Amino acid sequence: MAEAQKNSDLEKISFEDALLELEKIVRELEAGQGDLESSITAYEKGVALKQHCETKLKAAQAKIEKITLNENGTVSAEETSVDG
Amino acid sequence: MEKSLFDHVAEEERKNTDSRANAPQEFSVSQLSGMLKRRVEEEFGYVRVRGELSRVTRARSGHLYTALKDEDAVLDSVCWKGTLSRLSVQPEEGLDVVCTGRLTTYPARSNYQLVIETMELAGEGALLKMLEERRKKLAAEGLFDENRKKPLPFLPEKIGIVTSPTGAVIRDILHRLAERFPRRVLLWPVMVQGQSAAAQVAAAIEGFNALPEDSPLRPDLLIVARGGGSLEDLMPFNEEIVVRAAASSKIPLISAVGHETDTTLIDYAADLRAPTPTAAAEKAVPVRSQIAAQIRDQENRLILAMQNRLQRHKQALDGLGRGLGQPARLVETAVQRLDQAALRLEMGLKNWLAQRGARLRESAARLTPAALRARIAHDGRQVKNLAERLETAARRKAENDARRLQNTAALLETLSFKKILARGFVLVTDGKSGKPVKEAAKISEGDFVGLQFHDGNVSAIIKAKE
Numbered sequence: 001m002a003e004a005q006k007n008s009d010l011e012k013i014s015f016e017d018a019l020l021e022l023e024k025i026v027r028e029l030e031a032g033q034g035d036l037e038s039s040i041t042a043y044e045k046g047v048a049l050k051q052h053c054e055t056k057l058k059a060a061q062a063k064i065e066k067i068t069l070n071e072n073g074t075v076s077a078e079e080t081s082v083d084g
Numbered sequence: 085m086e087k088s089l090f091d092h093v094a095e096e097e098r099k100n101t102d103s104r105a106n107a108p109q110e111f112s113v114s115q116l117s118g119m120l121k122r123r124v125e126e127e128f129g130y131v132r133v134r135g136e137l138s139r140v141t142r143a144r145s146g147h148l149y150t151a152l153k154d155e156d157a158v159l160d161s162v163c164w165k166g167t168l169s170r171l172s173v174q175p176e177e178g179l180d181v182v183c184t185g186r187l188t189t190y191p192a193r194s195n196y197q198l199v200i201e202t203m204e205l206a207g208e209g210a211l212l213k214m215l216e217e218r219r220k221k222l223a224a225e226g227l228f229d230e231n232r233k234k235p236l237p238f239l240p241e242k243i244g245i246v247t248s249p250t251g252a253v254i255r256d257i258l259h260r261l262a263e264r265f266p267r268r269v270l271l272w273p274v275m276v277q278g279q280s281a282a283a284q285v286a287a288a289i290e291g292f293n294a295l296p297e298d299s300p301l302r303p304d305l306l307i308v309a310r311g312g313g314s315l316e317d318l319m320p321f322n323e324e325i326v327v328r329a330a331a332s333s334k335i336p337l338i339s340a341v342g343h344e345t346d347t348t349l350i351d352y353a354a355d356l357r358a359p360t361p362t363a364a365a366e367k368a369v370p371v372r373s374q375i376a377a378q379i380r381d382q383e384n385r386l387i388l389a390m391q392n393r394l395q396r397h398k399q400a401l402d403g404l405g406r407g408l409g410q411p412a413r414l415v416e417t418a419v420q421r422l423d424q425a426a427l428r429l430e431m432g433l434k435n436w437l438a439q440r441g442a443r444l445r446e447s448a449a450r451l452t453p454a455a456l457r458a459r460i461a462h463d464g465r466q467v468k469n470l471a472e473r474l475e476t477a478a479r480r481k482a483e484n485d486a487r488r489l490q491n492t493a494a495l496l497e498t499l500s501f502k503k504i505l506a507r508g509f510v511l512v513t514d515g516k517s518g519k520p521v522k523e524a525a526k527i528s529e530g531d532f533v534g535l536q537f538h539d540g541n542v543s544a545i546i547k548a549k550e
Contacts, residue, residue, distance in 0.1 A: 016238030019375075022382050029389035036397055039390070046386045053379045056239070060372055062266035064258065066249065066273060067291070067301070075291060077270055077301050080249075 010048055015056045022049040117191035124196060128187035133198065134206050135159065137179045148175060152183065152198065160197040161185075171203045174314055180206040205315060212315075215322055219349055222324070227331040228352040234336040236356060236367065237304050239375075242268045243368055244303030244335065246288040249273035253311045253361045260365035265372040270303050276310040281320035286329040293334050305368055306335050308350060309361040312343040321348040330354055340364035505538035512536075515543065524549070 013021070025046040029039060065077035111119070135152030142148055146165035151158050161183065163175065175181070185201040205211070222228065243261070247253050249271060261267055272292065274284040285308065295302035308330065310321065320326060321341045330337055331353035339354035340361045351357040358364035505511060512521045515532030527533065529549050535542045 014237065014239070019238070019379070019382075022379070022386070026382050026385045026389060029393060030385060032393065032396070036393070039393055043386065043390045046382075050379055050383045050386065054376075057372060057376050057379070060266045061268075062258070062262050063268045064271060065269070065301075066271045067288075069291070075295065075301060080271070 010052045013049075013052065015053060018049045018052050018056075022046055022053065025049070114191070117189065117194075121189045121191060124187050124189050130184065130186055131198070132182060132184045133159065134180070134182045137175055137177060137181055140175050140177050148200075150175060152181075160195060161200050162197055163200040163203070167201060171200075175203060176314075179316075182206045215349065218322070218324065219352065222327055222331075222349065223352070227327065232331065233355045236336045236338070239265070239370060240267060240303065240305035240368060242270060242301075242303040242305075244270045244272060244292045244306045245309065246272045246274055246285055246292075246306065247309040247361070248276045251311060253309050256360075256362045257307065257309060257365045260362050261369060264366065265369035265375075267369060270301060277313065277317045277320060282323035282326050285320060286323075286325040289326075289329040289333055289337070293332075303335060306333060306337040307340060307358075307361075307364045307368060308337060308354070309340040309364055310342065311361065312346065315346075318342050318346055318348050321350045323349075326350055327353045338364045338367055502538055505536065510535050510537055 010018070025042045028034065029042060029046070034042065064080055066080040067075055067077050070076060133152060135154050138151050138153050138158075140148070140150045146168070148163040148165075148168050150161050150163070152161050153159070163171070168175075181203050182205075183198065183200045183203045185199045187196060187198055189196040219228075226232070245254065245257060247257075253276075254271065258269065261269065270292075272288040274288050275281045276285070289306065289308065292303060292306055308321075310318065318341055321339070327349045330339065330350050336355045337353075338356045338358050339348070339350045340358040340363065341348045341350060344359035347357075356367055358367050511534075512527075513519060513534040513536060514521050514526075515534055518534065521527055521533060527546055527549070529546050531546045533544050533546060535544050
């Protein structure tokens, strides 16, 4: 339950924030700040953030869609290719 | 054909010769054409002429043939291939331009023409002035303020691109995006020049912004792009509606219009101005491999830092543990003390009992009848001794008392009757008992009596009784 909660929280974090947070945790751990308990928590969070970042990186995939305006004023998109 | 220059020049020449001689000098056509050519080229070696471009023709050779015209005149013009590529303006039909170059003639056709060296838009000065005024006006409204600039997302999920669906611009952007970090791209196709371009570009920016926050089509970064072109070509991106749309975009916006040296008003309103469409793609996303390396580096440092941390704690713990001593040893000491205490307790009890036993035995041994008998004997002796001493003492006392009494009595007796005796009386005593004889009746003839005088005793026999 708590684990699921933590993952959904992570899901909302932007890539940059996750990376910044990861860097912060690494700096703090390297500086030896905090007690052991909190450093273990920080480490676990760091690992989760790293996985989150890697997932985002792996998800990198090009997809080109062209916006079309419908008659009723709404907008839709269809995949397209612009090569050539 | 219009009236050629030749006629005019020939007339001039004729006038001149008329004033010098009656018979005009005779020239061959070539001579005259050559003279004319030299004259024209000397006179008009460098001219600056304004006109509208017409009959623009690119020859197979790559040279450009056109004509400059105004309301009343036309000037044939040519731009050689080498010069053409260096022109800052792409010659197009109807453009109002100012050209510099030299005049020359084309004797074969009895023609003269301008050889174009430079070309610029005639209206440019006025246009630039108008744009500068517009820029100031919009700046005064605060549309270009720095505090309106939104930071670009580090890694956008979806990128909205407003540009032409065909041509090099969109291809360049997509290629660069694919190289760096493939992303989902939403292309909003628009015309990028011409009458309706500005309205379409503005509508596209607003259209992307009008998408709901949770729409799968809403991008988190916009790129408005167009390739290079003349000032007129780029004019849609100077239009107020486009500038206002860019300024009020909630989605961070990168402008990439024209070449590096071109600046349009949308650049001032954009959150970031990219010099080229390719540069816009570079500003839009980081390089994926670099980010991946960065994350790997962070991961390594994370693990290393934690390992160091745990190692440090372990060492600290070990140190403390040593300081704390081994519990078993502590207990051992206590157990040893307890054992010793128990032993001493046991021994103590035994000793105590032994001591007491010994003392008891000793006492018991001394508690024999002999001892008592000795004591009794001793006591008995003492009693006997005391009794003897008591007897002796008592006898002696009695003897003393008796003697004292006797002496006293004797003394008393003596003293009492002796005095009388002195006065001539004699005490008669019974010869046997020695007792005084006080009555004559008690004496019989022949009895022995004692006669006591004051100076001695004599015995007597009674001779007669009277």
